[in-house]
Amino acid sequence: MSAAIRIQQVSKSFGNVQALDRVDLEIQPGEFFGLLGPNGAGKTTLISALAGLVRPDAGSLRVMGHDVQADYRAARRLLGVVPQELVFDPFFTVRESLKIQSGYFGIGDNESWIDEILENLGLTTKANANMRMLSGGMKRRVLVAQALVHRPPVIVLDEPTAGVDVELRQTLWHFIRRLNEAGHTIVLTTHYLEEAENLCTRIAMLKAGRVVALDTTANLLRRFSVHSLRLRTDGAMPASLTRGAAENGGWWSFPFDSFDEVEPLLASIRAAGCGIGDLEIGKPDLEEVFVRVMQGQQEGRAS
């Protein structure tokens, strides 16, 4: 079975800016994949190249085995893209927009599927409203709906939750998760790293057009991030103890690899005569991984 997405040695520059630099990426069918990186890292360019909106200078991109240039009809039928910009056609209602979008894919009898999408995205009551009359969040839902009308096995969402409220985020992820469980491959870009951590099973990080990290979410967390013991003491912390620790707003943070290290650490703090005012265990998070990867740091202590 061919990969859902196969990107090989893709480069693209705009003038002097190297937006993509020999990117290689393979995403398997059924994956929930995260594409992370700071603004300008090349995420949207990569998605645009996959969608045929941008023509790469070199390399090839395939969707379910179909080249996005040479075999663009098959590739585009298999791909649903939710663009980042909040765009809409002000001439039409929600339902008209979805029917027209279906027609572009050669689909004419998907009324029940459209109803199902509307229902799942909480758009049923807005079906006959003109696009102009919808709030930003509602327009965002329609964008998602438009990407799904042709039931694409591969769905790419480019920052779908940028600036949307909690309710929509939950509705959206609930629906996208269900699609993923039903076998759809999902590729997601987001700046909300917590979202990526919770949803994505595998993650690629892009920086200046290059893939700088690519692994399962669990592995990334393990490799780049560590647990930490965070505490506040009554007295001043003796310097002998604070090596390797960081202080922030009265809280000391001690990184550790194994829970076995916690007890001796607490014992030595007590022995130094400090009373512990407050205490918590910090778990590894993607934000820390992200910061480390972007700063070009090597893997965390744990390795």
Add this chain to the structure above:
Amino acid sequence: MSYGGFSTLLYKEVLRFWKVASQTVAAPVLTALLYLLIFSHVLEGHVKVHGVAYTAFLIPGLVMMSVLQNAFANSSSSLIQSKVTGNIVFILLPPISYLEFFAAYVLASVVRGFVVGTGVLLATFWFAPLTFAEPVWILVFALMGGAILGSLGVIAGIWADKFDQLAAFQNFLIMPLTFLSGVFYSINSLPPFWQRVSHWNPVFYMIDGFRHGFFGVSDASPWLSLSVVGACLALLTAFTLNLLKRGYKLRA
């Protein structure tokens, strides 16, 4: 309705202008009617062209001018709006070929031209006795002229990044070409220099050939006009298809 990229895009483009028909159909019909009232008031009784009363002569010119200007307006304004607002992405993401893209936009332009042209004809034919001597020419030139201007509209809509660039294209190219093409007069009434200049204006042949269909007489032979207009259509089609195939300003 058969479904597919082409037919849906055509349907969408027609629906788009039809939803704002007061701007896209009624307004140009009214404009043409005003031209007719003013010019026929001033010139009727003073001028006869090819033995045809001036008002009757003017009507086909106004009809064709409306066909051409509205065909241009349809594709150009639709494309620039889609580009500026970003919703062009809805057309670029699906499996629509550049040929389908071209055919749908140009044909929708022709439809708009025909709808407005018919409107102008219905609004004006009361004012003068009109004949339909060779109606095939009427259809042929309306179709080809609409397609040429629809194609020019595609070029302008894709080339322009802003509305004022499109307005410049319209004001400095399309308007002079259509106004200086014999809509309001026979070029035989012009001084020799301007007659020669007019013979280089392809729009002159569109209007002259179209008018031939009504009266059976014209400044140039309809076959010459057909050749010129056909050549223009072929050239513009090839040029526009090339732009679209390369993804000029649409696919980076």
